[in-house]
Amino acid sequence: MVKLDLEKINLPGLELERPWMIAGPCSAETEEQVFETAQQVKEAGFKIFRAGIWKPRTRPGAFEGVGTIGLPWLKRVKEELGLFVGTEVANAHHVFEAIKHGIDILWVGARTTANPFAVQEIADALKGTEIPVLVKNPVNPDLELWIGALERINQAGIKKLAAIHRGFSTYDKTKYRNHPQWQIPIELRRRIPDLPIICDPSHISGKRELIYEISQEAMDLNFDGLLVEAHRCPEKAWSDASQQVTPEELKAISEKIVLRAPKIGEKPRVTLDELRQQIDTLDTEVLETLKKRMEIAEAIGRYKKENNITILQTRRYDEIMNNRKAKGAKMGLSDEFLTKLFESIHQESVTRQNKIMNS
Known part of the structure; x- marks a missing residue:
């Protein structure tokens, strides 16, 4: 603060x-x-x-x-x-x-x-x-x-x-x-x-x-x-x-412009807290899924090191981006959001693989 x-x-x-x-x-x-x-x-x-x-x-x-x-x-x-x-x-x-x-x-x-x-x-x-x-x-x-x-x-x-x-x-x-x-x-x-x-x-x-x-x-x-x-x-x-x-x-x-109340009364508070609790639960699931994904990315990094393969595989990256954005669009997720999300995930995967490759 x-x-x-x-x-x-x-x-x-x-x-x-x-x-x-x-x-x-x-x-x-x-x-x-x-x-x-x-x-x-x-x-x-x-x-x-x-x-x-x-x-x-x-x-x-x-x-x-x-x-x-x-x-x-x-x-x-x-x-x-x-x-x-x-x-x-x-x-x-x-x-x-x-x-x-x-x-x-x-x-x-x-x-x-x-x-x-x-x-x-x-x-x-x-x-x-x-x-x-x-x-x-x-x-x-x-x-x-x-x-x-x-x-x-x-x-x-x-x-x-x-x-x-x-x-x-x-x-x-x-x-x-x-x-x-x-x-x-x-x-x-x-x-x-x-x-x-x-x-x-x-x-x-x-x-x-x-x-x-x-x-x-x-x-x-x-x-x-x-x-x-x-x-x-x-x-x-x-x-x-x-x-x-x-x-x-x-x-x-x-x-x-519609002005909405910055605060809510006591009655809706229970419903709002329940919804927030659901978000907390889902966010925890997302973090656990990302953890598992990075563990797999590290396993791929070890395989690439053992077989002397470069980290970046452009064709595979393009396939992932196109596939995930197409699936996400059907779920109502914006192209901009999905691009940023999977660019960040990919960058973290590359960073982890690079550490393995040069360890």
């Missing part, structure tokens, strides 16, 4: 209730675009407006944000529309400028979270402030790096802290821009139970038609809120056009 010194996040005059909703464009492009989108966000019923001022891009030449000149636009939104405003920061200069312009919420982006030096610089710049800070997961699925960034910010005296789950980069092609790998934020919640977790379905999906699906799954996992990219005219957005929706579309999405 990780210990953080946390306080409940609230904003002046706004008691945040689940689900929080932070909405606005990926990037601030022009003052007109920012203000018009903010008006639509307010009309849709949302109270926290986001816009990227500095945009770290993968390759040079892409739009990297308007920079500091966009901060007065957010200040105008705050003053004239009464919305709270937030933006991403990547270094100490960004922190100083954002606070100077009255920004209400800051968040640390995925690329920055991956760099402890950059996170420490931001943490040092935040000392003496009480501004709420949200920390996105690092680009790669590294829970310890994510927790480390949260600890650095917390040790700087920031107690109003939350995590943002925005998915993880993967070489494999999936339907997502960044694979959610839900087990990682679930483990974060287990390690730091009092830490709020917000989902960023825009960056997980990469496409607007998946935003509702991902948002609902996040709420089903008892996440605390959503950070969604909303633009007055998404198809004309200067960055990440395919993953943005209009504020009105976001309102429709939010109204469709």
Whole structure:
């Protein structure tokens, strides 16, 4: 269990209730675009407006944000529309400028979270402030790096802290821009139970038609809120056009989301415990089966060593993968799950055989 010194996040005059909703464009492009989108966000019923001022891009030449000149636009939104405003920061200069312009919420982006030096610089710049800070997961699925960034910010005296789950980069092609790998934020919640977790379905999906699906799954996992990219005219957005929706579309999405109770009463508890006990029993059976499988893999390794046969047999591996995925599909198991499962099993078998071969 990780210990953080946390306080409940609230904003002046706004008691945040689940689900929080932070909405606005990926990037601030022009003052007109920012203000018009903010008006639509307010009309849709949302109270926290986001816009990227500095945009770290993968390759040079892409739009990297308007920079500091966009901060007065957010200040105008705050003053004239009464919305709270937030933006991403990547270094100490960004922190100083954002606070100077009255920004209400800051968040640390995925690329920055991956760099402890950059996170420490931001943490040092935040000392003496009480501004709420949200920390996105690092680009790669590294829970310890994510927790480390949260600890650095917390040790700087920031107690109003939350995590943002925005998915993880993967070489494999999936339907997502960044694979959610839900087990990682679930483990974060287990390690730091009092830490709020917000989902960023825009960056997980990469496409607007998946935003509702991902948002609902996040709420089903008892996440605390959503950070969604909303633009007055998404198809004309200067960055990440395919993953943005209009504020009105976001309102429709939010109204469709079903909120389930995070706790259950005493009566269903017996049934739930019984179901969990069944899972425990089945998991034990799975572990015992894997143990037996590895014992056979080791026997094969000894045979290969005695007969001077290479460990990797590509044809056999292909046969196993194709056969198991075909059988699993008939059982309703996804191709992606089966691929990961048997890749892991195969790798462990190879590792054990390699130890035998070289003992």
